[in-house]
């Protein structure tokens with residue numbers, strides 16, 4: 001397709017960039033970021049991942065792109081490891097089902113961690129239900145292999161899929177990410193509030209950490225805090241930023 005051809009060129013022309021969106025705790029302290037892919041064309045135009053990730057997934061280019069994202073994230077972690085101000089920061093990256101389902105995925109991540117010198121404990125992999133549900137046993141194997149070197153796991157877009165909750169207790173993940181579609185109206189829609197409370201209840205029972213995404217207002221943050229969610233990401237705190245802006249904003253003296 002047209003966009004697939006463009007995407008191949010984007011890779012060879014180094015037009016892909018990572019933006020970083022802060023993740024904060026209940027005190028508002030940034031403990032890490034989510035890395036979000038951007039395609040910046042030569043003319044400056046930004047193409048949203050919503051447009052090109054599906055194409056990358058269908059064509060298989062996502063494997064190449066995903067490896068690049070992992071390498072960039074590891075490089076950034078190594079840079080942060082050099083300074084006491086930034087050495088505790090983590091980076092969460094999005095992993096497509098197509099990437100995660102490959103038999104050598106875990107080996108690939110282990111290799112990149114070793115090559116780069118990035119600490120596994122600082123890397124978080126965001127998986128979707130579609131990545132883990134096709135073969136829960138295989139997913140569990142890969143997760144355990146990576147957890148052995150400290151890598152953390154988060155279930156992205158939680159609550160939007162079709163699965164039963166039974167799989168959740170089988171998966172050795174660390175965190176559940178409450179989808180922003182539930183956060184959006186959490187303070188004025190009783191249905192969304194009920195769903196968020198239910199997710200937080202499950203997290204509490206299963207000793208999983210919860211993080212809410214798409215937090216845009218103090219009211220949403222306060223509701224989430226009051227219901228036991230202590231980790232946040234969203235425009236209320238910061239939009240995704242290029243690395244230079246992230247550092248200038250949050251670590252101006254580093």
Ligand code: G
Pocket residue numbers: 035036037048049050053066069093094095096240
């Ligand atoms: O940043 P933004 O809201 O535009 O991202 C849109 C979608 O693209 C989100 O669902 C996000 O998970 C996905 N996405 C962003 N970066 C990556 C990436 O590096 N890999 C994959 N697989 N998906 C990504």
Ligand code: G
Pocket residue numbers: 021036094156157180213214215216233234235236239240
């Ligand atoms: O599916 P995933 O969770 O990876 O998607 C993250 C996407 O959500 C990113 O594209 C990011 O730009 C977007 N995003 C981040 N914070 C907010 C927010 O507060 N509101 C909205 N509407 N989108 C957000």
Ligand code: MN
Pocket residue numbers: 034094126156
């Ligand atoms: Mn995500």
Ligand code: NA
Pocket residue numbers: 156157158177179180213
């Ligand atoms: Na999400």
